[in-house]
Amino acid sequence: MMGNVHPRMAEALLQACLSREDAEIIAGDLEETFRTEVLPRVGTRAARRWYWQQVISVVLSRRRNRRAEADGFHAKRATMASARQDFSYALRTLRKQPAFTFVAVLMLALGIGANVAIFSLCHAVLFKPLPFTDPDRLMLAHMLAPDREAKGVWRRIVWSYPKYAVFRDSQNVFESTAVYGDAEWNLTGTGSPERLAGEFVESTYFHVLGVSAQVGRTFTTDETRAPGSAPLAILGHVLWMTRFGGDPGVLGRSVGLNGVAHTIVGVLPPGFRGLSGQGDRCHRERASCRFAIC
Amino acid sequence: MGIPDGTRSMAHSIGDFEQLILFALVRLGSDAYGVTIRREIENRTGRSISPGALYTALDRLETRGLVSSRLGDPTPERGGKRKRLYTVQPAGERALGRVYESLRLMASGMATRIRTAKG
Numbered sequence: 542m543m544g545n546v547h548p549r550m551a552e553a554l555l556q557a558c559l560s561r562e563d564a565e566i567i568a569g570d571l572e573e574t575f576r577t578e579v580l581p582r583v584g585t586r587a588a589r590r591w592y593w594q595q596v597i598s599v600v601l602s603r604r605r606n607r608r609a610e611a612d613g614f615h616a617k618r619a620t621m622a623s624a625r626q627d628f629s630y631a632l633r634t635l636r637k638q639p640a641f642t643f644v645a646v647l648m649l650a651l652g653i654g655a656n657v658a659i660f661s662l663c664h665a666v667l668f669k670p671l672p673f674t675d676p677d678r679l680m681l682a683h684m685l686a687p688d689r690e691a692k693g694v695w696r697r698i699v700w701s702y703p704k705y706a707v708f709r710d711s712q713n714v715f716e717s718t719a720v721y722g723d724a725e726w727n728l729t730g731t732g733s734p735e736r737l738a739g740e741f742v743e744s745t746y747f748h749v750l751g752v753s754a755q756v757g758r759t760f761t762t763d764e765t766r767a768p769g770s771a772p773l774a775i776l777g778h779v780l781w782m783t784r785f786g787g788d789p790g791v792l793g794r795s796v797g798l799n800g801v802a803h804t805i806v807g808v809l810p811p812g813f814r815g816l817s818g819q820g821d822r823c824h825r826e827r828a829s830c831r832f833a834i835c
Numbered sequence: 836m837g838i839p840d841g842t843r844s845m846a847h848s849i850g851d852f853e854q855l856i857l858f859a860l861v862r863l864g865s866d867a868y869g870v871t872i873r874r875e876i877e878n879r880t881g882r883s884i885s886p887g888a889l890y891t892a893l894d895r896l897e898t899r900g901l902v903s904s905r906l907g908d909p910t911p912e913r914g915g916k917r918k919r920l921y922t923v924q925p926a927g928e929r930a931l932g933r934v935y936e937s938l939r940l941m942a943s944g945m946a947t948r949i950r951t952a953k954g
Contacts, residue, residue: 573910598887
């Protein structure tokens with residue numbers, strides 16, 4: 542008997558074509574609509590026809606979707622197969638013409654190598670930021686003077702400490718300034734003598750670069766401005782590790798630099814090599830010395 | 836400017852039918868499932884909805900993360916079968932908001948010049 546029941550065959554078709562969960566959900570929706578809306582309005586026969594129409598609509602729609610997905614998948618596979626074919630054809634061609642292959646590979650190697658070299662250089666020189674705090678706010682100031690022999694040409698001249706002091710005290714462009722100079726010393730007093738590269742620096746040097754001591758402290762303004770005060774030194778990290786075994790008790794010890802005793806007040810963090818790039822140890826000389834250190 | 840905004844809206848565009856479904860979901864709140872969504876759209880727009888198109892569009896909206904679904908309890912009028920309840924996700928609300936705003940701006944002041952279904 543048909544009665545007020547939706548067509549079971551149609552529901553079976555739904556279950557056959559859809560996943561179990563989808564079939565349950567959609568059959569439930571259709572049955573609810575069938576009972577509450579369609580059947581009271583149009584009668585059993587028309588309602589059952591409506592139910593069939595809905596089932597067929599759902600099944601066809603799902604088939605269309607599956608086909609569209611499959612077409613997309615096949616198109617992707619066809620593209621991959623075509624790429625594989627092209628690649629294998631190129632390999633066969635190269636194998637048959639070794640001279641051409643050699644020249645092609647050589648040209649590619651040279652081209653790639655040259656590009657890598659140029660990019661590395663540009664990266665190091667132009668793009669890579671300086672390893673200091675706020676590198677875009679750092680400026681290196683030079684003093685220029687007109688060349689006597691070439692009119693209109695300006696050449697760098699050497700700073701002296703008095704010139705620097707005038708510059709520092711009268712400028713109002715920079716938040717802070719620091720002067721440094723690179724030098725070499727003979728290190729004595731800690732085992733065998735050793736030749737070291739380092740920098741003479743003003744106390745503001747570390748503040749300007751945003752560098753703090755890893756152990757101990759950096760120089761204070763009083764220490765670098767007072768004439769005749771005791772010479773102090775700050776060790777670079779490498780020197781501290783190799784010469785003093787990373788001993789934190791190195792602070793307060795005395796080392797000889799070019800025969801002058803210097804007291805160690807701090808150790809710099811690893812990787813810091815100063816603005817000269819080769820500073821292994823930063824060092825403060827007497828204010829009366831001829832280097833531009835105050 | 837026009838070009839970037841246009842590009843963005845193309846990337847997130849939703850079709851006419853999907854817009855109706857999203858509006859229906861917002862209206863129905865926690866009681867949005869196949870039957871109520873279809874009924875809401877048909878009653879409000881007079882448009883006849885094919886179940887195949889409705890479920891396909893709902894699947895597509897769910898795949899795009901604009902709606903989510905969960906299974907509800909079985910009820911007697913459904914022959915003891917469960918229903919799938921849909922909820923609009925924040926991404927769907929944003930997409931619908933963009934559509935609504937565009938339509939509102941474009942239709943502003945046009946009431947007397949547009950011939951509606953009611954004539």
